[in-house]
Amino acid sequence: MAVHTPEELDKEERRYLVIWFWLAVLTLFELGVANLHYAKAGVVAVLVILALTKAAMVALYYMHLVAEKRTLTWIAVTPLVLCVWLLFMLAPDLGSARREWTHKTPTAGAPAHEAHHD
């Protein structure tokens, strides 16, 4: 089991607080970006990048993946790869699903619960 010297622990604790600060700042930044009225795709892209950055910070520093063996990194990355693959597998159905909805609901702005009562 890894033995930690007091100096290492001091350094780690300072790093924990720095990461906490940046997680809080990025969360506030996300709230600001979500309220922007620019192109939806751009806002979504920025939000996804910010969320993945925050998730990576938690995994690397709080879950200590940055200091662990490479085996654990592969275990942690595997679900991410599989989920992206799943998204690509589902993508061909998206176009047809959206077309189907458009045909079903001529008034696209109608509330969702009304659209379902068909």
Added chain:
Amino acid sequence: MSQAAVAEHALGIEPAESPLTPESWGKLGMWVFLAADAMSFGGLLAGYGMLRYGDPTWPQPSTILGISLTALMTFLLICSSVSMVEALAAIRRGNQDRLQLFLFLTVAGGLTFLSLQAYEWTNLMVHEGQSISTNNFGATFFILTGFHGCHVFGGVVYLSAVLGRSSRGVAGALAAALTAVLGTLCVVLFTSRTVAAAAHPTLAYALIPILLATVAAAVVYGVARALRAPGREVYDAHNNNEVEIAALYWHFVDLIWILVFTFVYLV
């Protein structure tokens, strides 16, 4: 098992590292579990994304959901992650008091998160007319946040057990875990009933669940401290693997919420 291995096992020392595994088999097991769990969340998030993209009538989440409240919940989980790493750092220094204090703060953070979620859910059901069967939005929202809430509840019980065990082994773990279960049930039920009974719920009502959660966490902490047997500490500066493994679970719960908050509430 060789004689050397038997001797190491008797001393609580794990076998030397193999090139393919980390230093602790327990840690490897937790990582494999978290990877499988991440795929469950990944599937749910992918399903949410696909349904949402395929439905042009999908409501804008910010018009239904309380973003300010969930931003507060996000900040709360981030803070509880910090208290968890501080608990681990404390026991690595051999400081029992700080370990228990920071575990208590982490449990309190988890309970407060759960009570705020109960507040949010009740408000959505009673005042916004949303439910799991209303539409695809309601179905995916309640399943995703409910699945995550179950993980937070599991984490609260898990960390309470570690807190109890840090005081007095298995008996302490069981007592604190049972207290955590009962405390969570009381907090969630009381919160739901309070919000449901209120004609015009405001953010002020969120203070009630926070107070209740703090009381429940304090009871868990009190039980753990009352059971404390000095000189019989389970964890110390060299034996804190169980605390580290519990911390991995808690940080994973935080990590998943960071993604859920963005994809479900903000996007």
